Amino acid sequence: MPRIVVAECKQEVSTFNPAPSHYEDFRVVRGRAMLDFHRGGGQEVSGALSVFEADSHVTLLPTFGASANTSGGVLSAEGFKRLCDDFRHDIEAAGPADAAYFSLHGAMQAENEDDPEGFLLQEARRILGEKIPFVVSLDLHGILTDKMLQHSDAVVAYHTYPHVDFVETGVRAGRLLLKILNDGVRPVTARVKIPALVRGDELITETGSIRECIQLAQQIEGSATGLSAAVMWGNPFTDVPELRTNSFVVLDGDEAAARAQAIELANRFWKHHTKMQVPLTSLEESVRQAKAVPSGTVIMMDAADATSSGASGDSNAILRELIHQGYRGRVLAPVVDPGAVRKAFAAGIGETIRVTVGGAFDPTRFQPLELEARVRMLSDGKFRSETFGWSWDSGDTAVLESDNITLVVGTRPVSLFDRSWFLGHGQDPQRFNLVVVKTPHAEHHMFADWCAKLINVDAPGSTSANVRGLGHRKCTRPMFPLDGDIEFTPVADIFRRN
Numbered sequence: 001m002p003r004i005v006v007a008e009c010k011q012e013v014s015t016f017n018p019a020p021s022h023y024e025d026f027r028v029v030r031g032r033a034m035l036d037f038h039r040g041g042g043q044e045v046s047g048a049l050s051v052f053e054a055d056s057h058v059t060l061l062p063t064f065g066a067s068a069n070t071s072g073g074v075l076s077a078e079g080f081k082r083l084c085d086d087f088r089h090d091i092e093a094a095g096p097a098d099a100a101y102f103s104l105h106g107a108m109q110a111e112n113e114d115d116p117e118g119f120l121l122q123e124a125r126r127i128l129g130e131k132i133p134f135v136v137s138l139d140l141h142g143i144l145t146d147k148m149l150q151h152s153d154a155v156v157a158y159h160t161y162p163h164v165d166f167v168e169t170g171v172r173a174g175r176l177l178l179k180i181l182n183d184g185v186r187p188v189t190a191r192v193k194i195p196a197l198v199r200g201d202e203l204i205t206e207t208g209s210i211r212e213c214i215q216l217a218q219q220i221e222g223s224a225t226g227l228s229a230a231v232m233w234g235n236p237f238t239d240v241p242e243l244r245t246n247s248f249v250v251l252d253g254d255e256a257a258a259r260a261q262a263i264e265l266a267n268r269f270w271k272h273h274t275k276m277q278v279p280l281t282s283l284e285e286s287v288r289q290a291k292a293v294p295s296g297t298v299i300m301m302d303a304a305d306a307t308s309s310g311a312s313g314d315s316n317a318i319l320r321e322l323i324h325q326g327y328r329g330r331v332l333a334p335v336v337d338p339g340a341v342r343k344a345f346a347a348g349i350g351e352t353i354r355v356t357v358g359g360a361f362d363p364t365r366f367q368p369l370e371l372e373a374r375v376r377m378l379s380d381g382k383f384r385s386e387t388f389g390w391s392w393d394s395g396d397t398a399v400l401e402s403d404n405i406t407l408v409v410g411t412r413p414v415s416l417f418d419r420s421w422f423l424g425h426g427q428d429p430q431r432f433n434l435v436v437v438k439t440p441h442a443e444h445h446m447f448a449d450w451c452a453k454l455i456n457v458d459a460p461g462s463t464s465a466n467v468r469g470l471g472h473r474k475c476t477r478p479m480f481p482l483d484g485d486i487e488f489t490p491v492a493d494i495f496r497r498n
Contacts, residue, residue: 001057002181005100005128006034008045008065009087009120012107012141014237014310016462016470017073019361020111023082026066030090034065042388043067044103044137047170048177052101055178061097063090069393070415071310073462080110087120091127099133099181100124101173102152106142107235114240114474118147125151131498135177137169141235144191144246149495153180154187154250157230159214160205162417162441166388176227176250185252187227190262190492194245194269196480197236198276199303199440199465209272213247213265220261225252229261231269233276236467237310243475245269247490259492266490273480278303278440278465280458283317287325289455290434296452297432298329303440304461308415311438311463312336316358316369318436318459319405323369329433331405334421336360336394338411344375344398351375355400357407365460373400373407381410383424387417387443399425406432417442440465 013021029037038045039053045065052058064087075083102124108116121134133153138144140158149155156173158165179185202208210231217229228250234243247265251258281289290298305315313336322331337360347353353375356368381394395411408425417439422429429435430450437447440463448454458466468482478486 001059002098003059003061003096004052004177005061005063005091005094005097006045006048007063007087007091007100007124008034008067008103009083010066010103010105011068011075012071012105012139012235012238012310013074013109014071014462015074015109015239016237017310017312017362018364019073019312021068021072021075021079023079025072026068026083029065030086031062034062035060037065042390043166044170044173047167048101048103048174051171051174051178061094063094070307070413072413073310073312075108075110075116077110077112080113080116084120084123088123088127091124097128097132099177100128101177102134102136103170104136104138104142106138106144106232107238109238109240115145115147115242118145118151121148121151133177133180135173135180137173138232139163140230140232142232143234143238143240143243144232144248145242149189149191153497154189154228155248156228157232159218159230161203162443172228179227185227187250188253188255188258189248189250189495190255190258191246191248191495192262192266192490192492194247194266195476195478195486195488196233196245196273197243197467197482198233198245198273199236199467200276200278202272202276203233204441209275213268216265216268220249225254225257227252229265231265235309237463237470239472239474241474241476244479255494255496259494262492263490270488274485277481278456280456280466282458283321286455286457287321287327289453291325291327293453297430298434299447299451299454300434300436301440301454301456302436302438302459302461303456304459304464305438306416306440306463307413308417308439309463311461312361313413313438314358314360314362315366315459315461317366318457319358320369322434327434328404331434332422332427332429332432333405333436334408334410334416334438336410336413340400340409341396341398341411344400344409345378345396347375349375349378357409362462371402373402376401377425379425383420385415385418386420386423392420394421397425399427418446
């Protein structure tokens with residue numbers, strides 16, 4: 001009966017967010033509790049478990065399960081050490097194993113380690129041995145490093161953006177691992193490094209030009225020798241040496257075909273890469289356009305402060321410009337500011353307070369803005385995401401009303417790729433004239449399908465789609481668009497174990 005180790009460690013960071021992440025920012029479940037947490041759930045481990053537990057011959061060895069509550073800044077050295085210590089302890093405690101499945105993200109960065117996932121896989125190899133197969137699932141925003149590929153037999157990545165295939169990705173990874181164990185397949189991986197950092201609507205997998213790559217990857221996976229294939233365009237905000245876009249193909253033993261197909265994926269991507277940038281509108285012009293909309297709701301997309309991409313969530317840049325230009329429509333906006341929340345709780349519901357909002361974590365970019373506001377609601381910040389039903393926690397949270405502006409103010413960042421933080425605090429976005437949405441993309445029905453106008457705002461922030469201004473210093477150059485358009489000739493590297 002094959003004994004399969006199951007482990008998880010997921011976080012996405014922005015190097016340019018000055019507020020560090022810590023161990024306490026992770027949801028941690030260990031041992032048997034890991035199975036109880038994920039069984040029947042909505043994440044990658046949930047999908048893999050559904051495959052493993054359907055096979056009566058499999059014995060599961062659950063170990064360490066950690067996932068950041070939301071994306072954030074670079075993980076502290078102390079926090080990474082504690083994660084590594086717990087990870088190693090639980091892997092060692094599992095005992096002898098025949099295979100291992102790892103649910104990772106791919107865009108972690110620690111204060112003292114630029115390739116945390118590669119390091120964790122290397123440590124797992126040291127403990128579990130060189131011969132047993134490792135299969136790893138990754139976010140397509142992950143950064144696929146040499147070390148990750150050297151220490152795994154195969155990787156599997158999401159095929160959707162916005163992401164809706166968490167469980168399906170785990171299922172694909174679980175099935176692949178069982179194929180290695182039961183059917184004797186021998187994975188060979190071809191990976192092409194693509195020098196591009198991309199954002200924008202062309203990456204939406206249902207409608208954008210990236211569909212051409214995703215459809216080919218799915219065709220490859222469905223072929224007789226296909227095991228895994230994807231394009232991973234990385235996280236442009238995690239500035240590490242191996243930051244880039246990657247195409248990869250995993251086949252059963254056929255190195256030549258894997259090489260050719262990975263190159264074809266890369267060529268299809270490169271054909272469209274210049275379109276894969278967000279058309280941005282300046283702050284000043286964005287507000288002018290919003291003022292000209294006669295009715296309905298204007299959505300101002302502030303992807304530069306997207307907490308789901310690693311930003312701090314404390315931007316008040318759009319709010320400040322709305323006030324400066326005298327915008328009089330009803331405004332709904334999110335902001336993370338623990339000090340403002342404490343003051344609201346001290347005053348109580350119905351009271352009026354003088355308070356500053358914004359700049360709590362990133363004061364270089366965002367200067368605190370002073371407002372007089374009435375405290376409309378106080379909560380513990382616990383709610384479930386609209387999209388997946390996951391439990392989220394923004395800490396103590398206040399709803400403040402200042403003239404025509406309603407603010408949902410949290411103590412800690414949460415992902416804002418749906419409407420749940422607004423709805424969970426009594427605020428329906430459709431009842432406002434303008435809503436600030438801090439995400440690069442949400443599923444269309446969240447905002448785009450019903451709003452009167454959607455504006456991608458060129459605001460400051462640590463996850464700005466205007467990547468040239470962020471200050472990359474570690475990633476390999478030349479790189480599009482940091483160095484303008486560049487020449488690219490695809491070359492496939494081959495990785496094979498055992």
